[in-house]
Amino acid sequence: MIKTLADIIEEHPFFKGLEKSHLDLIAGCAKNVHFQEGEVVFREGDPADLFYVVKQGMVAIELMVPQRGFTTLQTVGAGDVLGWSWLLPPYQWRFGARTIEATRALAFDAKCLRGKCEKDHDLGYELLKRFSHVISERLEATRLQLMDLYGVGA
């Protein structure tokens, strides 16, 4: 049986527990995408008009540092969410993203989803709860990275 986008979304841990009506609304803003190895997914400063849920592969979240080049801040892989700048004004990517491996993902139209969240606050709240969890995990990871845990005396 061929799976619909709603089926794929329903099975994904990020969307676990969402009502069927919400899954259908979300699926209406989703599409399957594929990136080759080394492909840019989005660039720092560009409009954050999509976000992604990675199904397969690995993506580096990176920042261009003058004199140093591109620095990878974190990698995300299968099951992870890529991008939350679409949630908050000015809806611009704060960091860039580039694939390390060929990557398959679900891409979600941010404008479409923001519109649906404005109309249906229950959906908005459910998504916000899930993204808050992602943001909190990323913040925790960043704090640990900043601690330079593996250095002498850590």
Added chain:
Amino acid sequence: MIPLAFRIERLRQDTHDTFTMDLTPPAEFSFAPGQFNMVYVFGVGEVPISISSDPAQKSSLQHTTRVVGTVTKALKRLKKGDAIGIRGPFGSSWPVEEAVGRDCLIVAGGIGLAPLRPVIYSVLAQRQRYGRVVVLYGTRTSEDLLYTHELENWRGKFDLDIQVTIDRGGREWRGHVGVVTGLIARASLDPGNTVAMMCGPEVMMRFSLMELQRRGVSPERVYLSMERNMKCAVGFCGHCQYGSTFVCKDGPVFRFDRIAHLFGKPEI
């Protein structure tokens, strides 16, 4: 209690601040994974260093250490053929037998891979006795990775899942970037039937424990290696007291539920 003279066969620089010594003991030397020796540089002093070689090798052993103090600086200046004093092996060991028939999760941070390396050798020597074996290893940068050739070899095995992550990297690094705790969430394991062994900075272990708990790994099946200043290595001097235990004698490997009341307490 009296050190025996071991001969240095080789000193190898692993990273900018870490090196490995190959030693020849005066007689066959047996140890269990996780145990440590007191390493004595004559006329300088003595430090505890975990044994990082294959326990099946009785005629040689290895210590990997970071250059952090007077003794390790003196150790690094030694040459092939020089003698050092060794007392040991001391301390408790990793639950290699208890893990038989279960999935085995090894979580290492930085130099914490050194005391876990003998576990990997032991498990690989009897691979069929274990379920899934997952090694998660985090370091600061790709230049800080230990045992890179072995990691590559182990990674090539189909029955061993090795995941390496670094805190920061450039585009030349094609692996994970992020904290090692992030890898625990993705590890392919049966949490209800997993024995976890971890060694690394205490903060790393604290966050790893939370992730293991979240995944449902029982605290009775989580083991960690603690580090405290040691002097006598036999529980006499009290330097390494950890609550009512001594890290040198009762540890360094502890079952987590037995030290949960002490772990992460700022006073201890």
